Amino acid sequence: MSTAETSSERELQAENEILRARVAALESELVEVQARTNAVVAQWQERAYWLDRWHLDLNALMRKPGAAELRGALRAIRSVVRAYKRARRSLSRS
Amino acid sequence: MTSVATVIPVKDGERYLEELLAALAREGVQEVLVIDSGSHDRSLEIARAAGVELLEIAPEQFSHGRTRNLGAERTSGELICFLTQDATPCPGWLAAYLDAFALEQHVGAAYGPHLPRADTSPMIARELTEFFAGFEAQPSGQNGNARAHGPVVQRAGDVSFLSNVNACYARACWEEIRFRDVRYSEDQAFGADMLAAGWTKVYQPAAAVLHAHDYSTAEFMRRYFDEYRGLRQTSGHVEPFAISATARHVLSEVAADRRWMSERDMDAATRMRWTTRSLAHHAGRRVFSAIGSRSERLPNALHRRLSLEGRGAEAANGQPAQGAGEVSPVPATAQIEQKLSGEVYDVVAEVWRDGPAPLSDPVPGMAERERLRLAMVIPPFSRGSGGHNTLFQIFSRLERRGHTCSVWLADYNGYARDVWPAVLREEINEYFAPFKGPVYKGFADWQGADVAIATGWQTVHAMLQLERCRARAYVVNDHEPEFYPASVEQSLAADTYRYDLHCIAASPWLRDQLIERYGASAEAFQLGVDHNTYQPRPVARRPATVVYYARYVTPRRAVPIGLMALAELKRRRPDVRIVLFGANEVLHASFPYEHVTVLSPEQLSWLYSEATVGLCLSLTNFSLMPKEMLACGLPCVELAGISAESIFGTDGPLELASLDPNRLADAMERLLVDRERWERRSREGIEFVASHTWEHATDEVEAGLRHALREREALADTAIR
Numbered sequence: 001m002s003t004a005e006t007s008s009e010r011e012l013q014a015e016n017e018i019l020r021a022r023v024a025a026l027e028s029e030l031v032e033v034q035a036r037t038n039a040v041v042a043q044w045q046e047r048a049y050w051l052d053r054w055h056l057d058l059n060a061l062m063r064k065p066g067a068a069e070l071r072g073a074l075r076a077i078r079s080v081v082r083a084y085k086r087a088r089r090s091l092s093r094s
Numbered sequence: 095m096t097s098v099a100t101v102i103p104v105k106d107g108e109r110y111l112e113e114l115l116a117a118l119a120r121e122g123v124q125e126v127l128v129i130d131s132g133s134h135d136r137s138l139e140i141a142r143a144a145g146v147e148l149l150e151i152a153p154e155q156f157s158h159g160r161t162r163n164l165g166a167e168r169t170s171g172e173l174i175c176f177l178t179q180d181a182t183p184c185p186g187w188l189a190a191y192l193d194a195f196a197l198e199q200h201v202g203a204a205y206g207p208h209l210p211r212a213d214t215s216p217m218i219a220r221e222l223t224e225f226f227a228g229f230e231a232q233p234s235g236q237n238g239n240a241r242a243h244g245p246v247v248q249r250a251g252d253v254s255f256l257s258n259v260n261a262c263y264a265r266a267c268w269e270e271i272r273f274r275d276v277r278y279s280e281d282q283a284f285g286a287d288m289l290a291a292g293w294t295k296v297y298q299p300a301a302a303v304l305h306a307h308d309y310s311t312a313e314f315m316r317r318y319f320d321e322y323r324g325l326r327q328t329s330g331h332v333e334p335f336a337i338s339a340t341a342r343h344v345l346s347e348v349a350a351d352r353r354w355m356s357e358r359d360m361d362a363a364t365r366m367r368w369t370t371r372s373l374a375h376h377a378g379r380r381v382f383s384a385i386g387s388r389s390e391r392l393p394n395a396l397h398r399r400l401s402l403e404g405r406g407a408e409a410a411n412g413q414p415a416q417g418a419g420e421v422s423p424v425p426a427t428a429q430i431e432q433k434l435s436g437e438v439y440d441v442v443a444e445v446w447r448d449g450p451a452p453l454s455d456p457v458p459g460m461a462e463r464e465r466l467r468l469a470m471v472i473p474p475f476s477r478g479s480g481g482h483n484t485l486f487q488i489f490s491r492l493e494r495r496g497h498t499c500s501v502w503l504a505d506y507n508g509y510a511r512d513v514w515p516a517v518l519r520e521e522i523n524e525y526f527a528p529f530k531g532p533v534y535k536g537f538a539d540w541q542g543a544d545v546a547i548a549t550g551w552q553t554v555h556a557m558l559q560l561e562r563c564r565a566r567a568y569v570v571n572d573h574e575p576e577f578y579p580a581s582v583e584q585s586l587a588a589d590t591y592r593y594d595l596h597c598i599a600a601s602p603w604l605r606d607q608l609i610e611r612y613g614a615s616a617e618a619f620q621l622g623v624d625h626n627t628y629q630p631r632p633v634a635r636r637p638a639t640v641v642y643y644a645r646y647v648t649p650r651r652a653v654p655i656g657l658m659a660l661a662e663l664k665r666r667r668p669d670v671r672i673v674l675f676g677a678n679e680v681l682h683a684s685f686p687y688e689h690v691t692v693l694s695p696e697q698l699s700w701l702y703s704e705a706t707v708g709l710c711l712s713l714t715n716f717s718l719m720p721k722e723m724l725a726c727g728l729p730c731v732e733l734a735g736i737s738a739e740s741i742f743g744t745d746g747p748l749e750l751a752s753l754d755p756n757r758l759a760d761a762m763e764r765l766l767v768d769r770e771r772w773e774r775r776s777r778e779g780i781e782f783v784a785s786h787t788w789e790h791a792t793d794e795v796e797a798g799l800r801h802a803l804r805e806r807e808a809l810a811d812t813a814i815r
Contacts, residue, residue, distance in 0.1 A: 020458060020459075023457055023458070024459065027457055027460070027463065028463075028465075030467075031463075031465050031466075031467055031498055034467050034498050034541060035465075035498040037541070038498055038499070038500055038531050038532050039530075041532035042519070042530055042531055042532045045515055045516040045519050045532055045533065046516070046519075048516045049516045049517065049519075049520055051516070052514030052515060052516035052517045053514070053516070053517050053520075055512070055514065
């Protein structure tokens, strides 16, 4: 076997090693990304348990006519209640 | 001259029948057939007195289409007129029909208007008048031959309306088309069918009859229910319904009725009285029409109550009439809409057509990687599902070992249709084992996996369609083709072992079945026991007590043989106490016994700890229950020659007997009588299952999953070389 051939083989082997290492790194990155995705989905499923149990799709519900108006009315009531509480607190301080 | 026959179906029609038959005689109709379907009034007497032909049929043989076909068959006229029992032909009726058929060569049918009688309510009178006036005003589709108050030829593309209250058919047309064998709206169906076949029909204003239904408001509503139910059946029409549109419609109809009354100079009191009826009539009509055309959603008893004819759902759908030879026994067909999609069979068909999805290229060293991406595809489950318990005991532990795990529910038959993913996930945690990963329904969010794992025959074909998988494996809990008699399910279950999936089988016996019968690549794992729960409890054993897992809803549990064996044991030893568990329903047996229902694992461990002998039979793969009995120190009798020997050997801790009630009774009796034998079996049982843990089962399954990946790597290496 000539010296040139041996050297070329070594280079190929080294390149192979680099590529294998790169593949391994990408693989572990893929596993990590999927693990994080799974964790996020599972966390949301945990939070959404009662919505799913009661078959409530809030996005669909808020798309119904009148839903935005109802939400606006609730916000208005909430702001009035907050203003009242603030006023009562400031009166009790003074 | 053209011969004419008239057919009149009758039931309790005495009110107008005499007048009708007299009118036909006046018109000169040569052949009149009355078909009576069980009248209790004077109808038969009137028909006989008029000298017309009379055919009596049983009420249950009547249907609008079938009975009219029968009438047409029983007469011979070139034209066949159909009238209802309350439709009286006006003068000139027959001549008008003869004129109508002379208009063109290809006239298949003609129909005339229904004029209100003197006592007809304003709502119905207006409706009839305006309805038929609409046909007069409407020019025919092609040749525009309509003239005011003259006959109108209708062709394909024109309105298909036809009414057997007052209609006349050319025999040639009827012979070609015939009335559909439906209970209602057979005339509408005929109108559509004949136009489609190239016949024409004629609206003949001069061929009028006096006709009106004399119903109360409630009866009208029930009639509308019948009519629209029939219309749905024949044409698929579904009456739209919306509250605001209905309100608008009712108000405009009431206003029109009031105008009609004013034009006829009715006094104010009469107008007011009819206005109230008009409001109820039009509102009720809209509601009951809508209900009638959606009647398939109603229970049968309600059908019968709402129907004026008192017919339930099955009758409305056209059950066959019994008895008379003249009536076809073939039931009416019903149009069934598509309800399901993506059933398990559709998925199978797709896999058979397109083959499995290609696997992703293997990556060197992937089988040895510490953390794998595992996706388990499961069938729907319920509390107490043994197979799912095995799967999640293992999958939960794989997750704890650091693998990235997700669960995918394949639910093609919609068993879990109303259960949303977060609830499924919670149920898995509650019923089986802790699981922290996500649970998906269906595969819309499929992300790929290192190993996709099928877990039951219903999941395999779905799993084969999933892309971006490095390898596939199949956790096989039992030989599922044996769950079914000769059937599609049996064939499909067997089919799942033929896709070169690496099988991880729940016993050496099952592994051997897969290899020998299907040539599959397979290895075995041993079911684990939860030793924290299943252990001898501090309770005294009751003498001569046999506990039997009598789950009769699972045929592979051989319950009839088990009961025969216990009956034989009881005959030999009347003092034996027998306890049956595993099913909520009480079984009838030829011996007295005690019954406990489905128990929790904790309760089972106490039951096993106080009994003397356990009996648990399986005709297929060995189950977890005998191991759990042994773990509680309870010797157990099982079937010999099936799967138990592959785990316990021929003389292991189990007492084995053939599938014979006497041999099984022998085995139980040996344990009850021979104290030394009992103690040896009890001791050996505890020792034997001590090493059977879920951790060990998880080791074996994990090795199987890595084997599947290794096989892929090996195949890729071979391909490169």
